Amino acid sequence: GAGVSQSPSNKVTEKGKDVELRCDPISGHTALYWYRQSLGQGLEFLIYFQGNSAPDKSGLPSDRFSAERTGGSVSTLTIQRTQQEDSAVYLCASSLARLSRGYGYTFGSGTRLTVV
Amino acid sequence: TQLLEQSPQFLSIQEGENLTVYCNSSSVFSSLQWYRQEPGEGPVLLVTVVTGGEVKKLKRLTFQFGDARKDSSLHITAAQPGDTGLYLCAGVRGTGNQFYFGTGTSLTVIP
Numbered sequence: 001g002a003g004v005s006q007s008p009s010n011k012v013t014e015k016g017k018d019v020e021l022r023c024d025p026i027s028g029h030t031a032l033y034w035y036r037q038s039l040g041q042g043l044e045f046l047i048y049f050q051g052n053s054a055p056d057k058s059g060l061p062s063d064r065f066s067a068e069r070t071g072g073s074v075s076t077l078t079i080q081r082t083q084q085e086d087s088a089v090y091l092c093a094s095s096l097a098r099l100s101r102g103y104g105y106t107f108g109s110g111t112r113l114t115v116v
Numbered sequence: 117t118q119l120l121e122q123s124p125q126f127l128s129i130q131e132g133e134n135l136t137v138y139c140n141s142s143s144v145f146s147s148l149q150w151y152r153q154e155p156g157e158g159p160v161l162l163v164t165v166v167t168g169g170e171v172k173k174l175k176r177l178t179f180q181f182g183d184a185r186k187d188s189s190l191h192i193t194a195a196q197p198g199d200t201g202l203y204l205c206a207g208v209r210g211t212g213n214q215f216y217f218g219t220g221t222s223l224t225v226i227p
Binding site: 042 | 151180
């Protein structure tokens with residue numbers, strides 16, 4: 001597609017339930033990132049996928065968070081047993097390559113997750 | 117502790133005024149980018165700077181990368197209501213896998 005597509009755009013879930021967030025990156029972009037944006041917290045790196053390499057999971061806040069990328073394209077971020085502190089906007093971005101000089105991210109519009 | 121600190125955090129100015137937003141760190145970055153984000157949308161890339169001392173202009177926006185590649189500034193001339201948004205700087209260290217984002221500057225331009 002022309003841009004990075006994320007779904008759903010909004011998700012309200014009950015505490016303790018599992019949620020799945022989907023990201024469809026720009027065709028041909030080999031790198032895919034998940035960030036979390038909380039009010040007053042800025043953008044927090046979660047996970048990075050590059051081609052067939054092992055993902056960089058160093059930003060995942062707990063073992064309740066996991067992500068996968070199938071076929072080098074679509075990615076799913078899963079949050080198990082959601083907590084209220086998981087409420088945030090989850091942003092997906094893709095890039096042409098590793099962060100070589102000059103390449104930037106193209107972000108999706110995000111999924112606003114509210115845990116009640 | 118944020119790797120990149122932006123100032124000011126909030127800025128409200130009248131249309132036609134000039135402004136400068138600062139992005140500072142004690143770390144060296146191999147490249148630095150500026151993004152603008154509007155409500156309900158993801159950040160949109162404005163510019164990338166990679167060389168210490170580099171200055172780039174985008175219409176009324178001027179971006180500068182510090183000589184030591186630890187800081188950057190964004191200057192807007194004759195601000196317009198369409199400039200309203202959240203401005204974010206982001207830097208990558210060495211050959212790292214991620215951009216570190218700044219704390220953000222929320223700009224409101226009043227008509």
